[in-house]
Amino acid sequence: MTLPRFFAAPGTLIGAAPSTDLVLDGEEGRHAAGVRRIRSGEQVEIADGSGAVARCTVTAAGKGHLDLLVDELDLVPEPVLRFGLVQALAKGGRDEMAVETATEVGIDLVLPWQAQRSVSRWEGPKIEKNTRRWATIAREAAKQSRRARIPHTEPLRNTTALAQRLAEADLALILHEDAVDPLIGAKLPDAGEVLLVVGPEGGIGESELATLTAAGARPVRLGPEVLRTSSAGPIALGILAATSGRWA
Numbered sequence: 001m002t003l004p005r006f007f008a009a010p011g012t013l014i015g016a017a018p019s020t021d022l023v024l025d026g027e028e029g030r031h032a033a034g035v036r037r038i039r040s041g042e043q044v045e046i047a048d049g050s051g052a053v054a055r056c057t058v059t060a061a062g063k064g065h066l067d068l069l070v071d072e073l074d075l076v077p078e079p080v081l082r083f084g085l086v087q088a089l090a091k092g093g094r095d096e097m098a099v100e101t102a103t104e105v106g107i108d109l110v111l112p113w114q115a116q117r118s119v120s121r122w123e124g125p126k127i128e129k130n131t132r133r134w135a136t137i138a139r140e141a142a143k144q145s146r147r148a149r150i151p152h153t154e155p156l157r158n159t160t161a162l163a164q165r166l167a168e169a170d171l172a173l174i175l176h177e178d179a180v181d182p183l184i185g186a187k188l189p190d191a192g193e194v195l196l197v198v199g200p201e202g203g204i205g206e207s208e209l210a211t212l213t214a215a216g217a218r219p220v221r222l223g224p225e226v227l228r229t230s231s232a233g234p235i236a237l238g239i240l241a242a243t244s245g246r247w248a
Contacts, residue, residue: 003055005045006032007143007150013052016070022046022056025065033061044068049142049150051076076148080191081244084109084169085233086162088200089118094230098198099134101234103141103151106241110138111154111195113162117202127156159208162197163215169195172217175236176204177226179219183236186220188244196240198233 006028016022024032024046032038039061046054046068052075056068085102087095089112099110112134114122122130135153142150157165166172170192173183176199188194197204197217204212213219222236241247 002146003043003045004032004036004038005047005053005143005146007139008046008048010049013046013048013050013054013073016052016054016073018070018072020070021059022054022068022070023065024068029065030063032066033064038066043071047143047148049139049148051078051148053148074148078149079108079246081188081246082108082193083237083240084111084193084195085237086111086113086166086195086197087233088113088115088198088204088229089120089122090200090229091119094201094228095120096134096137097230098233099137100141101231102237103138103147104145105234105237106147106246107138107151107237108149109152109154110134111162111165112156113197114156114158115200116159116205116208118200119202122156131156159211163211163217166195166197166212166217167215169193171195172197172212172215174204174209174212174217174219175199175222175232176209176219177221179221181218181220183220183222183239184243186218186240188240194240196233196236198229198236201229 040058042058054070055072058066059069060067085107087098138151170189171194174197
């Protein structure tokens with residue numbers, strides 16, 4: 001039987017070992033005790049988002065917390081080849097759908113991009129608010145898909161800043177319907193960081209494409225059909241996860 005999994009605060013499991021006492025409180029503790037109604041004697045899994053997962057026995061359940069005793073502790077290593085989704089802002093919550101599904105697929109980082117043709121705009125207080133929202137979406141999707149690690153959410157970037165960031169990656173790929181090279185044939189590095197760029201519903205402008213390719217990014221074609229921005233990234237990442245052996 002699959003055990004319920006909850007995320008504790010980052011670093012909670014540092015130094016933990018079998019027979020260590022833990023407390024799950026805060027929002028997750030309230031959800032576990034009040035909504036899921038976890039009770040003393042039951043077993044749960046606790047992850048701290050950095051790869052550590054503890055199997056615990058509940059020793060006591062309060063109104064908003066669980067007292068736990070660690071039975072086993074596993075550490076899921078960070079993958080040697082990391083995938084990042086550069087997702088252009090999109091209307092109708094389609095960018096958030098992409099973040100959620102990509103997290104379930106196994107993305108390691110998410111980077112919001114303010115593209116020229118993005119109808120949705122993050123300005124002023126919206127930048128911090130929506131960045132936190134994307135981080136929350138990634139966290140909840142990681143919990144639902146039983147991941148040991150929560151994808152890192154990077155700050156919003158415009159095209160100029162994005163080009164600088166792509167230049168730092170070991171490989172940067174741009175999904176573009178006019179690209180000649182197929183994604184399925186892209187040669188991936190054995191280790192390092194691969195960033196996948198997905199444009200908004202209106203597509204990536206010619207000047208933007210030129211800026212990003214000048215930084216070393218390669219345009220690739222996903223297939224003969226043009227997918228929505230909400231589905232293009234997760235589907236492409238699934239292909240990369242399979243071809244890289246990550247899903248082996």
